Amino acid sequence: MTKYLVSPSILSGDFADMGSSVKAIERWGGDLVHCDVMDGVYVKNLTFGMPMIAALRKVTTLPLDVHLMITEPERYVEEFVKAGADIVTFHVEASKDPLKTLRKIRSLGCKGGIVFNPDIPFEGYEYLADESDMILVMSVYAGKGGQSFIPETLDKVRAIRNYLTQKGLNVPIEIDGGVNEQNAAACREAGVTVLVAGSSVYKSDDPARTIRILQGLNGSSGQES
Ligand code: DX5
Ligand code: ZN
Numbered sequence: 001m002t003k004y005l006v007s008p009s010i011l012s013g014d015f016a017d018m019g020s021s022v023k024a025i026e027r028w029g030g031d032l033v034h035c036d037v038m039d040g041v042y043v044k045n046l047t048f049g050m051p052m053i054a055a056l057r058k059v060t061t062l063p064l065d066v067h068l069m070i071t072e073p074e075r076y077v078e079e080f081v082k083a084g085a086d087i088v089t090f091h092v093e094a095s096k097d098p099l100k101t102l103r104k105i106r107s108l109g110c111k112g113g114i115v116f117n118p119d120i121p122f123e124g125y126e127y128l129a130d131e132s133d134m135i136l137v138m139s140v141y142a143g144k145g146g147q148s149f150i151p152e153t154l155d156k157v158r159a160i161r162n163y164l165t166q167k168g169l170n171v172p173i174e175i176d177g178g179v180n181e182q183n184a185a186a187c188r189e190a191g192v193t194v195l196v197a198g199s200s201v202y203k204s205d206d207p208a209r210t211i212r213i214l215q216g217l218n219g220s221s222g223q224e225s
Contacts, residue, residue, distance in 0.1 A: 004195065004214070005031035005172075006194075006215050007030070007174070008197055009176075018056065019055075019056070030211050033062050033063070034176070036067050038069045042094050043069045051083075053066060065089075067115065067196075068090040069143065072094065077112075081105065088105045090114065098128055112134075114132050115137075132171055133171070134171065134172050134173075134194070135164075136175075137176070139153045139177040139179065140177030140178050142176075146199045151183070154186060154190040174193070179196060179200060184214045185216070
């Protein structure tokens with residue numbers, strides 16, 4: 001049976017107390033910590049960089065899932081790995097040479113993955129799949145939390161999952177943006193195995209229950225639903 005992982009996005013956490021926001025993910029039963037790095041160039045917003053990752057590394061043993069929304073990510077991947085990232089993903093078209101960037105991340109002993117914004121097709125980037133530890137499909141345009149899920153992006157998930165199956169590759173597909181209790185099952189059915197969720201977890205009345213539902217477990221008992 002597939003185990004579905006939930007990676008709550010700390011973009012919806014408390015920026016004045018990020019340590020507690022990450023400890024909360026552990027308590028709630030989250031699997032990864034999704035860290036959204038924005039540079040004000042690839043996307044309009046600015047969030048945080050390596051110092052935040054290094055600080056969080058000290059307070060949690062959960063894997064740090066670092067989503068780089070930055071231009072020319074190759075300039076910084078080594079520093080993010082050194083800061084303690086467990087997974088570094090970057091937007092394919094933001095990198096001058098995505099294959100080289102992936103290889104650089106992985107050569108440093110870190111998992112490397114590629115990200116597709118809604119308007120960036122997987123076609124043309126298939127050659128990256130067998131050197132990726134993660135393929136992240138954006139279900140909103142990267143740049144801010146709290147946006148509405150774009151259902152058409154699940155077609156891309158299905159196409160990528162089909163491609164991976166045909167090639168005999170078992171790469172996790174992550175989805176990010178507007179994921180909630182209502183659309184999580186459709187994501188899992190399309191082939192997603194890692195669900196990022198910011199607002200739906202942090203704004204939930206019962207975040208532990210929300211995480212179990214996103215994981216595909218029965219919200220109250222932890223049984224498969
Ligand atoms: C969007 C970020 C997401 C975002 C998710 O640019 O990559 O990780 O924080 O937040 P929600 O779940 O609120 O859409
Ligand atoms: Zn993200």
